[in-house]
Each structure stands twice: as structure tokens, then as C-alpha cells.
Amino acid sequence: QSVLTQPPSVSAAQGQKVTISCSGSSSNIGSNHVSWYQHLPGTAPKLLILDNDRRPSGISDRFSGSKSGTSATLGISGLQTGDEADYYCGAWDTSLSAWVFGGGTILTVL
Amino acid sequence: EGQLLESGGALVQPGGSLRLSCAASGFTFTTYVMSWVRQAPGKGLEWVSDISGSGSTTHYADSVKGRFTISRDNSKNTLYVQMNSLRAEDTAVYHCAKVVLHCDGGGCHARYFDLWGRGTLVTVSS
Numbered sequence: 001q002s003v004l005t006q007p008p009s010v011s012a013a014q015g016q017k018v019t020i021s022c023s024g025s026s027s028n029i030g031s032n033h034v035s036w037y038q039h040l041p042g043t044a045p046k047l048l049i050l051d052n053d054r055r056p057s058g059i060s061d062r063f064s065g066s067k068s069g070t071s072a073t074l075g076i077s078g079l080q081t082g083d084e085a086d087y088y089c090g091a092w093d094t095s096l097s098a099w100v101f102g103g104g105t106i107l108t109v110l
Numbered sequence: 111e112g113q114l115l116e117s118g119g120a121l122v123q124p125g126g127s128l129r130l131s132c133a134a135s136g137f138t139f140t141t142y143v144m145s146w147v148r149q150a151p152g153k154g155l156e157w158v159s160d161i162s163g164s165g166s167t168t169h170y171a172d173s174v175k176g177r178f179t180i181s182r183d184n185s186k187n188t189l190y191v192q193m194n195s196l197r198a199e200d201t202a203v204y205h206c207a208k209v210v211l212h213c214d215g216g217g218c219h220a221r222y223f224d225l226w227g228r229g230t231l232v233t234v235s236s
Contacts, residue, residue: 002154033212035222037155044114044226045147045155045205056224088155092212092219098171099145099157099220 003028004089004102011108017077020105022089024070028100032092034072036065039086039104048087049074079109112136112225114206119230126196130230132189132206137225139187140164143209145223146180146191148202156202159191160209160220174200196234203229 005023012018022034036049047056049065052072064075072089089102118130132144145160159170159180168180179192189206205226212221 032219033221037223037226039149039155042228044228045207045223046226047222047224050210050222050224086154090155090222092221094219097169097219099160101155101157104154 002103003093003096003100004091006087006089006102006105008103009106009108011110012079013110014079014081016079017075018079018107020074020076020087020089020107022072022074022102024072024091024100026070027095028070028091028093029067029072030070031094034065034067034089034091036063036072036074037088037090039088041086045088076107081109083107084109112208114208114225114227116204116206116227116230119204119232121233121235122196123236124197124234126234127192127194128196128232130191130193130204130232132227134187134189134206134208137208139182140184143211143220144182144189145207145209145220146189146204147207147223147226148200148204149229150199150202153202155205158204161189193232196232198234201232201234203231205229 033051037045039045052067053065093100115133146158161180177195181190207223208225211218
């Protein structure tokens with residue numbers, strides 16, 4: 001059971017937009033920055049969003065992040081087949097003094 | 111931008127030991143906190159351990175505390191984890207990751223991971 005809760009899977013048609021939610025608590029998302037990672041098994045995970053809503057250099061503006069209270073959301077617009085991957089949210093947990101990840105969400109582009 | 115390359119994964123029996131390595135390049139290794147993050151088969155990412163740039167400060171997840179030891183050799187730009195008393199539940203792909211810190215009056219902690227390796231597979235089985 002992960003400390004941060006994500007839906008196991010989401011799907012949407014090519015070209016459409018999808019959102020992935022990440023729910024936590026006051027000790028993690030509610031008081032610390034959220035980041036998002038894209039992971040294709042067998043490859044290195046990639047940082048997509050840092051500090052809740054900022055994109056690293058080189059990340060497409062099709063990816064967006066937001067945070068409200070103890071929840072965060074990753075948005076992916078203009079879906080492409082190459083976006084099919086596992087997506088993880090993460091944050092520092094002040095109570096646990098540890099980094100915590102969500103359980104991951106599998107994105108399928110129809 | 112940098113690169114991280116893990117090695118050392120293998121099949122090991124329960125109760126056995128293994129040391130993983132992570133060779134870093136393309137950034138000033140000594141100035142960054144480094145972490146190990148693992149992914150068990152069919153499971154999500156799990157933070158395992160981290161170590162300060164100097165190597166003087168380490169942290170561990172409860173699941174590995176007392177069994178795993180993280181270390182680094184800054185002269186070789188290499189991160190290590192020594193894994194002892196291995197259990198079946200330690201079976202996973204182990205990734206190393208470069209940490210960007212958040213620091214305030216309460217101290218410093220991980221803010222995000224901006225560079226990852228593709229991982230090395232550890233299988234604990236008899």
C-alpha cells in the first residue's frame with residue numbers, strides 16, 4: 001500500500017487529454033513539493049514535473065502539473081502513442097522522514 | 111546533463127549478500143546527494159536509501175534498515191549499496207538517482223530526482 005494514492009490505470013484516445021491524480025496527506029503533498037516521473041520498464045525513469053507545476057528543460061509543454069491541498073494532478077494533452085508508460089508522483093513525507101511515491105498509473109493511448 | 115549506469119545485479123540465495131554500483135558521469139558527483147530507488151516485479155517505485163555528497167550522512171527505508179549500507183567513492187564518481195541478509199522481497203530492479211535538495215530552517219530533504227539510471231536486476235531466490 002503506497003503512501004500516495006494514484007489510479008492504477010487511465011486511458012484516452014490519441015490527441016485527447018488525460019489527467020492522473022495523486023492523493024496524499026498533510027505530511028507529504030500538503031506541506032512539500034510534488035514531482036512526477038515517467039517510466040517505461042527497462043529504461044531510466046524521467047522527471048516530468050518538479051515543484052508541483054514546473055517542467056524541466058526539454059520536457060514538452062503537453063505535460064502539466066498542479067497541486068491543491070493534499071492532492072496533485074498530472075495532465076497530458078495531445079496524447080501520443082509514445083506517451084504510453086507508467087507515471088509516478090512523489091513527495092517528501094515529513095512525518096516519515098522519507099521520500100514516498102504513488103503506486104503508479106499505467107497510461108494507455110487508445 | 112549526466113548519466114548514471116548501475117551494475118552488479120545478480121541471482122542470489124536468500125540470506126546472501128550483493129553489492130551494487132552506480133557509475134556517474136557528466137556532473138559534479140561530489141556535490142549531490144544520491145539515492146537508490148527500487149521497483150519490485152509488478153510493483154511501484156520504492157525509495158531505499160540516500161547519502162550526502164560527502165558520504166557522512168545516510169538514510170534508509172525501514173524495509174532495509176540494518177541490512178543495506180549505502181556508500182560512495184567520490185574519487186571514482188561511484189555510488190554503492192551493500193545488501194546483506196537478502197530476502198525474496200528484495201527482488202527488484204535497483205535504480206540510482208541524483209537528488210535535488212530542498213533546504214530550509216528545518217534542514218534539508220529530497221525535493222526531486224532529476225537524473226536516473228536504467229537499473230540493475232537483483233533476484234533473491236533459492
